[in-house]
Amino acid sequence: MAFSLSRLLRKTFVVRPLEIADCRFLAMLHEEDFVRPWTDGEFESLLSQDTVFGFAAIEEGVPGGKPCGFVLARRAAGEAEILTVTVARALRRRGIGRMLMDAVLRTLHAERVEALFLEVDENNAPAITLYRRLGFRQVGHRPDYYRDASARQSNALVMRRDLR
Secondary structure, three states: OHHHHHHHHHOOEEEEEOOHHHHHHHHHHHHHHOOOOOOHHHHHHHHOOOOEEEEEEEEOOOOOOOOOEEEEEEEEOOEEEEEEEEEOHHHOOOOHHHHHHHHHHHHHHHOOOOEEEEEEEOOOHHHHHHHHHOOOEEEEEEEEEEEOOOOOEEEEEEEEEEOO
16 A cells, blocks of 8 residues: 555646547546536537637656546636636645646637636635635635535635736
């Protein structure tokens, strides 16, 4: 067990654009975090849209490696929104979420998009901390937006980062 943990801690990750072939893995990762996870067909439908793009984190040096985290975003009318982002539970707090968000921000800067929006569960302190460090600020909230496995509801914080 200690050997596999030390090996896990040495892993490094790279970010690449999402591909349709990733959809099955995206659905599996999404299922770890969401009560109503998206299916591989829903991911395929989204990735087929011209306005939707995203990035996957994969272990460096592993040809054909499956995603261990991903972010999906959509452009609309000079702005953009994060549709979903997740990292495998065993690999959290390793900078993967930041790498994924940085890739989205670089893409949107290059495209001269004005602002990026997202929603985050008010109880997800690690994600809120990351988003604030990335320059997002709260601009609103959506009451009872999320529901957990026990049917308990929580609010979403609406956050925005200006890009220009």
